[in-house]
Amino acid sequence: MGYKKMKAIIFDLDGVICSTDHYHYLAWKSLADDLNIPFDEKDNERLRGVSRMESLDIILEKSKENYSLKEKEQFADRKNKLYQQYLLKMSTKDLSKEVKETLEQLRKKGLKLAIGSSSKNTMLILKQLGLDTFFDAISDGNSIQYSKPHPEVFMKAADLLNIPYKECLVVEDAISGCFAAKSASMNVAALSSAYHCTFADYHLNCFKELLDIKY
Incomplete structure (x- = not known):
């Protein structure tokens, strides 16, 4: 071994x-809701260990829209800002x-x-x-x-x-x-x-x- x-x-x-899984979930959930895309904790499991842009692509699989690379980058940036807001609540505790x-x-x-x-x-x-x-x-x-x-x-x-x-x-x-x-x-x-x-x-x-x- x-x-x-x-x-x-x-x-x-x-x-x-x-x-920080829950914070990731909350941030992705907020973005998905804004885009009218179904997203729950089961969907969130697919994002474990995956990069931000790849995670976004997984979420967008359920979307009926075709987004440009620029739009995707804006979505990913929006998610990250939401996530960072949650992270600022973390502490040594x-x-x-x-x-x-x-x-x-x-x-x-x-x-x-x-x-x-x-x-x-x-x-x-x-x-x-x-x-x-x-x-x-x-x-x-x-x-x-x-x-x-x-x-x-x-x-x-x-x-x-x-x-x-x-x-x-x-x-x-x-x-x-x-x-x-x-x-x-x-x-x-x-x-x-x-x-x-x-x-x-x-x-x-x-x-x-x-x-x-x-x-």
Whole structure:
């Protein structure tokens, strides 16, 4: 199971370090309602681990209108502004004690810790959580060309850490993220919605089980 030696852990952000799914849903729901497009929490599940523009395309599948690229970009920008308004309500209280203590224990083990998230709001979220200076490297939607399941975001994080891909463990809650990590020959610890991922190296019932893995 996995490789014998791991020197770094790369965390997805949404759904792993914290939960912003509900804020994403509220923002997309508001936009969909304005466009008279049916959208519910089941539809929202399809957007997990997907980039903003790709998420918008999924939502627009139910639309009878054909929108130009410029209009789509305006819709995506409107959604993001709504989402950021919700994010500003976040605080250090949104970082669970379990996650905080686990991160601190992993750091004490001498592991390099990084974020690998497709979100372009990564720094805002980390700042609200009080983690903006905690991680050794941050790879996010502002520095990549391809979103998951492409492995670029994780590869960039490993490159910033100067750690070989095979010595990195990725923590993911989405199948697309697990696939991205394995595509880069990285180890994968799957939790939450990705728990039953058949090709994951580790299956976590909770975040603190990261401490049970032999690094």
